[in-house]
Amino acid sequence: AQSVSQHNHHVILSEAASLELGCNYSYGGTVNLFWYVQYPGQHLQLLLKYFSGDPLVKGIKGFEAEFIKSKFSFNLRKPSVQWSDTAEYFCAVNRMNTGFQKLVFGTGTRLLVSP
Amino acid sequence: SAVISQKPSRDICQRGTSLTIQCQVDSQVTMMFWYRQQPGQSLTLIATANQGSEATYESGFVIDKFPISRPNLTFSTLTVSNMSPEDSSIYLCSVGLGLAVDTQYFGPGTRLTVL
Numbered sequence: 001a002q003s004v005s006q007h008n009h010h011v012i013l014s015e016a017a018s019l020e021l022g023c024n025y026s027y028g029g030t031v032n033l034f035w036y037v038q039y040p041g042q043h044l045q046l047l048l049k050y051f052s053g054d055p056l057v058k059g060i061k062g063f064e065a066e067f068i069k070s071k072f073s074f075n076l077r078k079p080s081v082q083w084s085d086t087a088e089y090f091c092a093v094n095r096m097n098t099g100f101q102k103l104v105f106g107t108g109t110r111l112l113v114s115p
Numbered sequence: 116s117a118v119i120s121q122k123p124s125r126d127i128c129q130r131g132t133s134l135t136i137q138c139q140v141d142s143q144v145t146m147m148f149w150y151r152q153q154p155g156q157s158l159t160l161i162a163t164a165n166q167g168s169e170a171t172y173e174s175g176f177v178i179d180k181f182p183i184s185r186p187n188l189t190f191s192t193l194t195v196s197n198m199s200p201e202d203s204s205i206y207l208c209s210v211g212l213g214l215a216v217d218t219q220y221f222g223p224g225t226r227l228t229v230l
Contacts (some may be wrong), residue, residue, distance in 0.1 A: 032217055043223040044158075044207065046116070051217065090157065094217070101146065101211050102173075103219055105157045 004093050006106035013081050013113050021076040021109050023091030033074040034092040034103070035065055044090070050074065061085070083115045117142050117210050119222035127228045128198055135194045136225045138208035143188035146211035148219060149181070153204045161206075164191045198229045 007022040025031065035047040048059025055067040065076045074091060091106040118141040128134050138147065149161040161181055162172040170183040184192045195202050205226050209219040 034218075036221075044221040046218065046220065049218060101216050101219070102160060102163075103148075103158075103209075105159075107157045 004091055004104050004106040006091055006109050008109045011111045015083055015113055015115055016080050019078040019081045021089055023074045023106055025072050025093045032094050035076050036090045037087045039087045081113045083113050086113045116220050121222040121225050125226040129230055130199055132198055133194055133196045135192050136206055138191045138222055140189045140210050144210040146216050147191045148209045149193045150207045151204045200229045203229045
């Protein structure tokens with residue numbers, strides 16, 4: 001079965017620190033990759049996505065992610081976090097060859113940025 | 116993206132009763148999805164609801180427990196039937212957008228507590 005792994009369940013950083021959240025998936029076919037963010041008390045929002053082309057994708061709020069096909073990874077990065085980045089981050093994958101856009105989510109990473 | 120609303124935003128229900136959750140979108144969409152997010156866990160797809168066809172349920176979810184309606188292209192309902200405390204979760208709807216309906220946008224969720 002297809003799975004999505006997020007290795008860090010909780011991350012605590014100080015403001016201005018660099019961030020990298022890991023995401024690995026198990027499916028070997030063509031996939032679309034997503035990062036969603038859920039700020040405290042808010043709904044799930046799309047942060048960025050990768051479909052094809054340049055494996056380094058940029059999203060909102062200074063986030064970026066790199067797709068490394070050989071490693072089945074799609075890690076999220078930000079060079080300098082802010083207190084407002086405190087949130088839960090979810091990696092998600094969908095398969096493209098079934099005609100059915102099923103999203104499989106990772107377990108999420110809770111990021112706490114201390115001021 | 117799309118503006119998605121859900122009603123109710125939260126509810127506390129008694130065991131054995133049923134609750135219907137509404138999802139309204141501000142534009143016409145073909146594909147709508149219902150997810151469950153149990154406490155401390157990630158999102159799990161319950162079913163896909165396409166207008167004009169029966170909902171497609173994921174493994175572990177059945178129509179008798181989670182009946183879904185999709186009467187038009189902007190609206191869907193999910194009913195949680197014969198509830199037990201194990202049904203306490205956040206229930207989210209999402210819509211598929213994009214050329215290949217390949218990006219999902221989420222509603223604010225309905226937080227359900229079953230006593």
